[in-house]
């Protein structure tokens with residue numbers, strides 16, 4: 307089957323930074339998106355209609371994300387945008403998407419406590435990553451946590467949640483909570499890592515994102531902070547950030563995420579193999595790449611049924627829809643627009659991949675407002 311081009315093509319917006327301090331991880335999201343679009347087009351498009359992506363480089367700037375979202379909608383006439391990594395950029399895009407009644411697919415773990423009927427959230431909410439991380443760290447390392455984050459909303463809010471979790475354990479404490487500029491380099495982290503050495507917490511909770519991630523891990527490595535004694539636990543440090551570090555710098559540190567490239571399933575291995583042979587592969591596949599990939603398929607499958615990408619017609623077919631993603635069968639919750647995912651705990655190995663230490667046997671529904679969750683360590687029927 308060939309796809310029809312030109313006037314009846316499906317125009318979609320793609321907003322990920324190819325420059326700026328989060329460009330590495332956002333380029334992986336761009337690659338996951340374009341790879342999925344290419345797969346769909348190769349297989350006949352959406353009911354014979356080719357998907358054509360329109361994209362700009364918002365360079366990690368919330369202001370540029372908002373401006374380009376509006377340009378995609380007004381000038382390029384898109385109804386759907388795939389995009390955003392930092393929560394500050396998603397928050398900047400929401401008013402635009404809502405004003406024009408368009409739909410944003412957001413493929414990034416975030417701090418939760420949000421709902422927009424104009425967003426489909428495909429990354430992890432705190433009950434799908436922080437919860438498991440807190441539980442794992444408390445039972446394997448201890449409950450005294452030192453928090454280091456980049457200076458914006460996702461780290462503040464994620465630290466608030468992690469603080470609640472840790473202080474709920476007997477003896478649990480937040481030893482310190484520090485924030486650094488998004489541009490922070492290795493030297494900028496020096497006083498923090500010296501302080502960590504003196505304070506001797508049980509673990510570090512890092513919500514440092516983007517380019518600074520490698521700088522922070524390196525600074526810890528420089529002063530001899532050993533992961534067996536004081537590991538770094540993260541929700542965002544992925545194969546993409548680790549690939550920027552010298553071999554072994556991240557080894558032994560921990561990340562909680564629903565997807566690691568090392569997942570040993572036929573579906574994951576087949577997709578990784580196809581992706582790595584494709585022209586799109588430049589950044590290591592990771593949790594954000596995977597969400598960016600499967601959300602395009604969720605969109606295309608829903609649109610095959612609605613035959614329209616207008617939000618009012620598309621949304622009823624998206625809600626409750628499922629897709630066999632590399633992590634397992636994901637499903638969009640019709641009450642909160644978030645996605646059922648498969649939480650895991652991984653430890654970085656010497657090859658920059660993750661050994662999976664713990665995983666759930668069944669998918670975990672997103673609960674972005676913690677309606678059904680007590681803190682880890684307390685009875686949780688859903689676990």
Ligand code: ACM
Nearest residue numbers: 392393415416460
């Ligand atoms: C993030 O800002 N949601 C990683």
